[in-house]
Amino acid sequence: MFSFLRRKRGKKALDYQPISNKSKTFSFKKEEALELLDLIKQEFGLDYAKQEYITIKKLETFAKSNSIDNYKELTLRYKTQKDIKIELINLLTVNETYFFREILQVEAFLQIAKNKQNFSVLSAPCATGEEVYSIAIKLKEELGGKRYDITGIDINSQALEKAQKGKYLSRSISRVPQALLQKYFTQKANVYTVNKYLLNDIIWKHQNVFAKDFKKLGKFDYLFSRNMLIYFNDEEKKRVIGQFYDILKSDGYLFLGHADLSFVPNGFEVYNLGLNIYKKV
Numbered sequence: 001m002f003s004f005l006r007r008k009r010g011k012k013a014l015d016y017q018p019i020s021n022k023s024k025t026f027s028f029k030k031e032e033a034l035e036l037l038d039l040i041k042q043e044f045g046l047d048y049a050k051q052e053y054i055t056i057k058k059l060e061t062f063a064k065s066n067s068i069d070n071y072k073e074l075t076l077r078y079k080t081q082k083d084i085k086i087e088l089i090n091l092l093t094v095n096e097t098y099f100f101r102e103i104l105q106v107e108a109f110l111q112i113a114k115n116k117q118n119f120s121v122l123s124a125p126c127a128t129g130e131e132v133y134s135i136a137i138k139l140k141e142e143l144g145g146k147r148y149d150i151t152g153i154d155i156n157s158q159a160l161e162k163a164q165k166g167k168y169l170s171r172s173i174s175r176v177p178q179a180l181l182q183k184y185f186t187q188k189a190n191v192y193t194v195n196k197y198l199l200n201d202i203i204w205k206h207q208n209v210f211a212k213d214f215k216k217l218g219k220f221d222y223l224f225s226r227n228m229l230i231y232f233n234d235e236e237k238k239r240v241i242g243q244f245y246d247i248l249k250s251d252g253y254l255f256l257g258h259a260d261l262s263f264v265p266n267g268f269e270v271y272n273l274g275l276n277i278y279k280k281v
């Protein structure tokens with residue numbers, strides 16, 4: 001269908017000459033792609049400046065697979081069609097994660113949480129669920145007598161679906177100790193399924209951390225936000241930190257990934273710098 005699309009000779013890699021067949025004209029202009037990426041950045045914080053070429057190629061492939069001829073139409077569909085927006089965000093987000101990632105930080109969290117009887121934990125973002133289940137397993141093991149809930153949010157709907165199913169391949173669970181693997185998972189061939197009762201304490205939600213309704217999630221004692229802020233620029237990191245500040249209770253803690261911030265977040269003090277733990281002040 002698109003075989004007659006040609007690159008303009010001597011032009012920048014992503015400028016395509018509009019070429020018509022009897023029924024369609026195709027025109028993918030880089031500046032229009034950048035306008036769409038800017039909209040995505042404003043709404044979701046995702047900053048693609050460092051991966052511009054590959055991201056625009058993804059947009060183009062996405063547009064073609066939806067029979068969209070140009071980025072202006074793609075932008076219009078992004079603004080007006082929720083399913084197109086969701087699919088596009090699914091395509092552009094990176095969901096890499098695994099069980100028991102940054103486990104020393106989770107151990108430190110248990111030490112902090114053991115002083116409370118009831119508490120709530122937010123994982124923002126949870127991607128495909130491994131972080132949430134790792135926290136749930138450690139809580140069951142070490143603070144089983146407490147009352148708590150864990151909420152996992154993400155903007156990638158496919159990742160959330162996978163989280164809810166709780167089915168993982170061996171690569172994902174390679175750091176889970178054997179005894180815990182046997183206790184909390186059911187293995188069939190090379191698929192490990194999280195045992196259902198772990199789900200009792202977990203809530204999943206499709207949610208953007210920048211959205212106005214973020215605060216409707218409630219108030220949390222502990223907030224894990226690992227390996228998402230790295231995709232945002234400093235201005236957006238600060239915007240999200242503001243959202244995190246508001247959603248945390250007055251004595252709340254924030255747990256970040258080691259590459260997420262290069263400054264102490266406003267409204268927080270350092271609790272453990274090496275483990276990237278901050279306390280709300």
Ligand SMILES: C[S@@+](CC[C@H](N)C(=O)[O-])C[C@H]1O[C@@H](n2cnc3c(N)ncnc32)[C@H](O)[C@@H]1O
Nearest residue numbers: 044093097125127154155156208209226227228
């Ligand atoms: C690399 S994963 C991190 C998963 C997990 N926290 C970890 O550290 O292993 C990054 C996740 O951030 C999510 N994300 C990016 N921007 C977001 C936003 N504005 N709101 C909510 N989630 C977002 C992506 O969809 C992706 O699943």
